[in-house]
Amino acid sequence: MTHAVQVTGLYKSFGDLEVLKGIDVTVEQGQVVCVIGPSGSGKSTLLRCVNLLEEPTAGQVFVSGIELTHIDVDIDAARRKLGMVFQQFNLFGHMSVLDNVTIAQRRVLKRSKSKATEIGMRNLEKVGVAEKATQYPAQLSGGQQQRVAMARALSMDPDVMLFDEPTSALDPELVGDVLTVMRQLADEGMTMLVVTHEMQFAREVADVVLFMDEGKVVEQGPPAQVIGNPRHERTKSFLHRVLNPTHVEETAPSP
Amino acid sequence: MTTDTTVAEAGSAPRARLSPRKRKKISLAIQYAVFAAVVVMLAVIADWPAIQHAFFNLDEARKAFPDILAVGLKNTIIYTLSGYVLGFFLGLIVALMRLSDVLPYRAIALVYIEVFRGLPAIVVFMILGFGVPIAFQDYEMPYDPYGTVALALGLVSAAYLAETFRAGIQAVPKGQTEAARSLGMSQGRAMFTVIVPQAIRIVIPPLTNELILLFKDSSLVFVIGFTLSGYELFKFGESLSTRTGNSTPLIVAGLLYLCLTVPLGYLVRRLEAKQKRGRV
Ligand SMILES: Nc1ncnc2c1ncn2[C@@H]1O[C@H](COP(=O)(O)OP(=O)(O)OP(=O)(O)O)[C@@H](O)[C@H]1O
Ligand SMILES: [Mg+2]
Numbered sequence: 312m313t314h315a316v317q318v319t320g321l322y323k324s325f326g327d328l329e330v331l332k333g334i335d336v337t338v339e340q341g342q343v344v345c346v347i348g349p350s351g352s353g354k355s356t357l358l359r360c361v362n363l364l365e366e367p368t369a370g371q372v373f374v375s376g377i378e379l380t381h382i383d384v385d386i387d388a389a390r391r392k393l394g395m396v397f398q399q400f401n402l403f404g405h406m407s408v409l410d411n412v413t414i415a416q417r418r419v420l421k422r423s424k425s426k427a428t429e430i431g432m433r434n435l436e437k438v439g440v441a442e443k444a445t446q447y448p449a450q451l452s453g454g455q456q457q458r459v460a461m462a463r464a465l466s467m468d469p470d471v472m473l474f475d476e477p478t479s480a481l482d483p484e485l486v487g488d489v490l491t492v493m494r495q496l497a498d499e500g501m502t503m504l505v506v507t508h509e510m511q512f513a514r515e516v517a518d519v520v521l522f523m524d525e526g527k528v529v530e531q532g533p534p535a536q537v538i539g540n541p542r543h544e545r546t547k548s549f550l551h552r553v554l555n556p557t558h559v560e561e562t563a564p565s566p
Numbered sequence: 567m568t569t570d571t572t573v574a575e576a577g578s579a580p581r582a583r584l585s586p587r588k589r590k591k592i593s594l595a596i597q598y599a600v601f602a603a604v605v606v607m608l609a610v611i612a613d614w615p616a617i618q619h620a621f622f623n624l625d626e627a628r629k630a631f632p633d634i635l636a637v638g639l640k641n642t643i644i645y646t647l648s649g650y651v652l653g654f655f656l657g658l659i660v661a662l663m664r665l666s667d668v669l670p671y672r673a674i675a676l677v678y679i680e681v682f683r684g685l686p687a688i689v690v691f692m693i694l695g696f697g698v699p700i701a702f703q704d705y706e707m708p709y710d711p712y713g714t715v716a717l718a719l720g721l722v723s724a725a726y727l728a729e730t731f732r733a734g735i736q737a738v739p740k741g742q743t744e745a746a747r748s749l750g751m752s753q754g755r756a757m758f759t760v761i762v763p764q765a766i767r768i769v770i771p772p773l774t775n776e777l778i779l780l781f782k783d784s785s786l787v788f789v790i791g792f793t794l795s796g797y798e799l800f801k802f803g804e805s806l807s808t809r810t811g812n813s814t815p816l817i818v819a820g821l822l823y824l825c826l827t828v829p830l831g832y833l834v835r836r837l838e839a840k841q842k843r844g845r846v
Contacts, residue, residue, distance in 0.1 A: 362748055364744055364747065364748065387747075387750050387751065388750065390747065391749075391750035393748070395744075395745075395748035397741060397744070399739075399741050401739075401744065401745035402745075403742065403745070403746075403760055403764075404742075415746075415750060415751060418751065418755060418759060419751055420750075460745075463749070464748075464749070467749060467750065
């Protein structure tokens with residue numbers, strides 16, 4: 312069986328700044344892989360390299376056995392297999408919710424209007440915002456917008472879903488709704504690569520947790536191991552900071 | 567810096583001198599007084615009957631109607647709108663070329679914008695009206711004079727509209743393109759279904775402003791040279807004024823321009839206020 316996603320020897324630089332320094336990641340079909348790590352460690356860049364929103368400087372990306380980084384690949388066609396959900400939702404502001412979830416189906420997959428509407432509505436129902444179909448993104452709460460963004464990606468029937476901190480821009484009381492939908496997706500067997508700061512979610516839903524720091528994968532394994540019992544010092548201190556955000560460093564010199 | 571000293575002084579001696587508020591009141595009173603004096607002086611000095619005869623002569627005004635509407639106003643509207651439509655699409659194309667990854671496209675767009683924004687409109691109109699027909703004698707411009715005028719106004723306005731569109735396209739968040747591309751849309755598809763529609767919404771106020779400017783620029787197309795049926799508002803008013811030796815037709819033409827541009831200006835302010843409130 313081919314891997315759902317396979318990334319080998321991935322390097323990415325922005326000018327002189329080397330952001331990814333040799334990343335290898337494999338996501339099996341039906342797996343949920345969570346990527347955690349400090350800000351600026353290159354998590355978003357990794358995700359964006361997987362669907363080639365960023366052109367890798369070196370290395371290969373395979374999705375369902377097709378090499379996206381190959382020069383001959385039709386990148387627009389290949390991307391259809393990858394759904395992406397962004398931190399800032401990025402809904403199309405000039406379109407209704409229903410148009411948001413049908414436009415790509417119609418223009419890219421050439422589905423008929425009725426078919427696209429049917430599939431779009433089914434996905435809106437699945438994420439619990441079907442009653443907002445005729446409204447515009449600006450009229451929705453952040454949590455609703457993010458769920459519409461999920462429905463929009465799901466309507467393209469992706470093999471793999473990529474999530475880049477899908478709950479980081481949300482008010483705390485709206486985070487739960489979005490995580491619930493993601494959990495449901497995972498239960499249905501969707502292959503997911505998720506960048507997140509929600510340790511509880513990673514612990515409960517992920518098959519593999521991957522800790523990144525300074526452009527490298529420092530540690531990866533089942534959540535019980537990486538989050539529950541980290542081996543590397545950097546992982547430990549990161550988790551310590553994330554899980555005790557108000558904790559004052561003991562090593563701070565006292566007068 | 568003056569405010570600094572005032573504050574400092576006010577702090578040390580609260581009621582010593584004129585407070586800023588009092589001073590503002592006095593300054594305003596002086597300005598009103600000067601304004602009133604100027605108005606009174608003008609009213610006394612001016613020869614009102616002569617002014618009325620030259621500029622607001624009702625008999626002359628009546629003579630201008632209805633042709634100033636049926637010919638002048640009609641042509642001004644047709645010229646401006648046809649030029650605007652052409653300039654709109656040409657401007658959009660130039661803006662997309664300006665933002666292209668392809669260097670020659672960017673270069674062409676830049677040269678186009680610099681040339682047509684830098685040249686006085688009247689020079690472009692003269693060249694199109696006189697130079698081009700001589701240089702391309704075998705070709706006939708369709709629908710003359712409307713074709714030539716639309717082309718002239720379109721070419722000039724496209725340069726301004728291109729810069730407006732570019733600003734609009736750049737104001738659409740990058741995430742919109744990324745979301746579109748991640749759904750499998752090509753660069754071009756993303757541009758036309760996602761970016762450009764939002765860019766146009768963003769720049770509706772400046773686009774309307776440029777329509778106002780074009781209404782005024784259309785008064786220069788007379789240099790292309792038409793017969794009477796092709797006269798627009800300015801040329802119509804001007805020729806009538808020359809013939810009768812009275813400026814009233816020009817005043818009428820001017821008022822008709824204002825009838826077009828003032829409501830558009832109002833519309834721009836409304837649209838801007840609406841955008842400020844966050845909804846388009
Ligand atoms: N387009 C870009 N141009 C230049 N530098 C970039 C670009 N995108 C990202 N970077 C840099 O790459 C580094 C990694 O960024 P990235 O967004 O991948 O980090 P991250 O792990 O997702 O962080 P966060 O948790 O804050 O989202 C940062 O230093 C960032 O400034
Ligand atoms: Mg990030």
